[in-house]
Amino acid sequence: MSPESVILNYMEVTEMKEFFSNVPKIEYKGKNADSEFAFRYYNPDEVIEGKTMREHLKFALSYWHTMCGDGTDMFGRGTVDKTFGAKSAAKIYENKAYAAFELMNKLDIDYFCFHDRDIAPEGKTLAESNENLEKMTDLIKKLMDENGKKLLWGTANCFNNPRYMHGAGTSPNADVFAYAAAQIKNAIDATIKLGGTGYVFWGGREGYETLLNTDMKLELDNMAYLMRLAVDYARSAGFKGDFYIEPKPKEPTKHQYDFDASTVIGFLKTYGLDKDFKLNIEANHATLAGHTFQHELAVARINGFFGSIDANQGDYLLGWDTDQFPTDVYETTKCMLEVLRAGGFTNGGLNFDAKTRRGSFTPEDIALAYIAGMDSYALGLRLAAKIRKDGRLDDFIKDRYSSYNSKIGKKILTRKTSMAELEKYALGLGEVTTNTSGRQEYLENILNEIMFGI
Numbered sequence: 001m002s003p004e005s006v007i008l009n010y011m012e013v014t015e016m017k018e019f020f021s022n023v024p025k026i027e028y029k030g031k032n033a034d035s036e037f038a039f040r041y042y043n044p045d046e047v048i049e050g051k052t053m054r055e056h057l058k059f060a061l062s063y064w065h066t067m068c069g070d071g072t073d074m075f076g077r078g079t080v081d082k083t084f085g086a087k088s089a090a091k092i093y094e095n096k097a098y099a100a101f102e103l104m105n106k107l108d109i110d111y112f113c114f115h116d117r118d119i120a121p122e123g124k125t126l127a128e129s130n131e132n133l134e135k136m137t138d139l140i141k142k143l144m145d146e147n148g149k150k151l152l153w154g155t156a157n158c159f160n161n162p163r164y165m166h167g168a169g170t171s172p173n174a175d176v177f178a179y180a181a182a183q184i185k186n187a188i189d190a191t192i193k194l195g196g197t198g199y200v201f202w203g204g205r206e207g208y209e210t211l212l213n214t215d216m217k218l219e220l221d222n223m224a225y226l227m228r229l230a231v232d233y234a235r236s237a238g239f240k241g242d243f244y245i246e247p248k249p250k251e252p253t254k255h256q257y258d259f260d261a262s263t264v265i266g267f268l269k270t271y272g273l274d275k276d277f278k279l280n281i282e283a284n285h286a287t288l289a290g291h292t293f294q295h296e297l298a299v300a301r302i303n304g305f306f307g308s309i310d311a312n313q314g315d316y317l318l319g320w321d322t323d324q325f326p327t328d329v330y331e332t333t334k335c336m337l338e339v340l341r342a343g344g345f346t347n348g349g350l351n352f353d354a355k356t357r358r359g360s361f362t363p364e365d366i367a368l369a370y371i372a373g374m375d376s377y378a379l380g381l382r383l384a385a386k387i388r389k390d391g392r393l394d395d396f397i398k399d400r401y402s403s404y405n406s407k408i409g410k411k412i413l414t415r416k417t418s419m420a421e422l423e424k425y426a427l428g429l430g431e432v433t434t435n436t437s438g439r440q441e442y443l444e445n446i447l448n449e450i451m452f453g454i
């Protein structure tokens with residue numbers, strides 16, 4: 001077999017009407033479903049904690065992975081053909097759009113997310129790129145209206161083109177800063193045109209390789225200024241949605257400035273951008289930063305920056321971003337626990353920033369991957385609600401801090417004490433004899449019992 005024959009070709013028919021012809025409309029069939037093309041746990045209309053699963057989960061398709069990613073890695077070319085049966089660039093991008101809406105319909109996904117260059121090709125000049133974007137957003141807007149689909153968020157790809165080799169807003173080259181600003185302006189216009197409820201800044205190459213050639217302060221100041229310009233422009237153009245920063249610690253640069261949730265919150269506060277931004281937390285970025293996904297979500301929530309989620313998972317043995325579809329139900333459960341604790345999504349949602357493995361190369365694999373991700377999140381939601389209803393874990397935490405409900409503890413909690421009073425109290429204690437067990441293993445067993453108890 002020649003290498004080419006491995007590449008999957010959609011039928012070479014440009015007026016092709018159906019791109020995922022072996023994928024039927026996916027419906028909820030319950031856990032005894034007799035087909036792999038069914039939801040076992042995602043029942044969109046079922047009500048949990050007062051809202052339907054559809055309203056809780058707000059699933060989104062990631063245009064870049066699903067309509068563009070062809071499996072290319074640094075050791076080999078693509079294994080999947082994402083030209084969708086077309087030959088010319090114009091037709092390829094048109095067909096990507098038709099295929100995206102077909103897939104969203106079949107999977108019952110209401111939202112999508114895109115980078116400007118996912119939906120329309122880059123032209124020879126910025127003006128040409130803008131024109132391409134304008135044409136493609138006309139078509140996508142029409143398809144959104146016809147199919148009742150919504151844009152969760154848009155963004156600009158300011159990392160792929162070689163001009164961004166040293167960053168975009170953090171480039172040492174002022175021309176690159178200007179080009180990035182122009183590109184972001186147009187991506188914001190496209191987001192507004194499509195009624196997007198969010199605009200994301202993921203710091204593609206906003207970071208550095210070595211401090212030997214880097215003025216970190218100037219780069220951070222410039223990055224913040226670009227965000228300020230973007231926010232002010234978007235608000236003046238009528239954008240009512242949320243802005244998000246998506247933290248990631250490394251890759252592509254050795255050190256990405258938006259390292260993790262805490263770093264980003266500090267950055268936003270330093271530059272007075274904290275009123276304008278929330279966070280888009282990605283599972284695999286959290287683990288690359290040495291945190292759990294739940295940690296990053298909790299940091300966002302307790303600081304008032306909970307916004308949206310890039311739902312995927314990494315591989316704990318690998319040090320890079322594998323963007324796998326999320327199937328680890330412990331993780332989806334802990335994630336949905338944080339989402340419920342945050343009061344649910346407002347403008348945000350669950351965007352599958354995930355791709356099938358290079359060897360899963362058929363159109364059916366894409367549908368099966370989404371089904372796996374959606375069912376895993378549906379399970380996570382069901383289990384998170386069960387954990388809250390059970391109450392033992394919440395009660396344990398409440399009880400663990402009960403020493404703050406009376407006496408000196410109450411004075412500390414109500415901020416009504418002093419160093420002198422605390423010293424007097426401590427001297428009177430002799431030694432602390434009141435510590436109680438953290439009971440971690442017992443709590444882990446309760447979690448298992450709630451999740452798997454039969």
Ligand code: XUL
Pocket residue numbers: 115155200202246248282310321353
């Ligand atoms: C890269 C990543 C991006 C952002 C959008 O790691 O997650 O796809 O989600 O630019």
Ligand code: CO
Pocket residue numbers: 202246282310353
């Ligand atoms: Co992402």
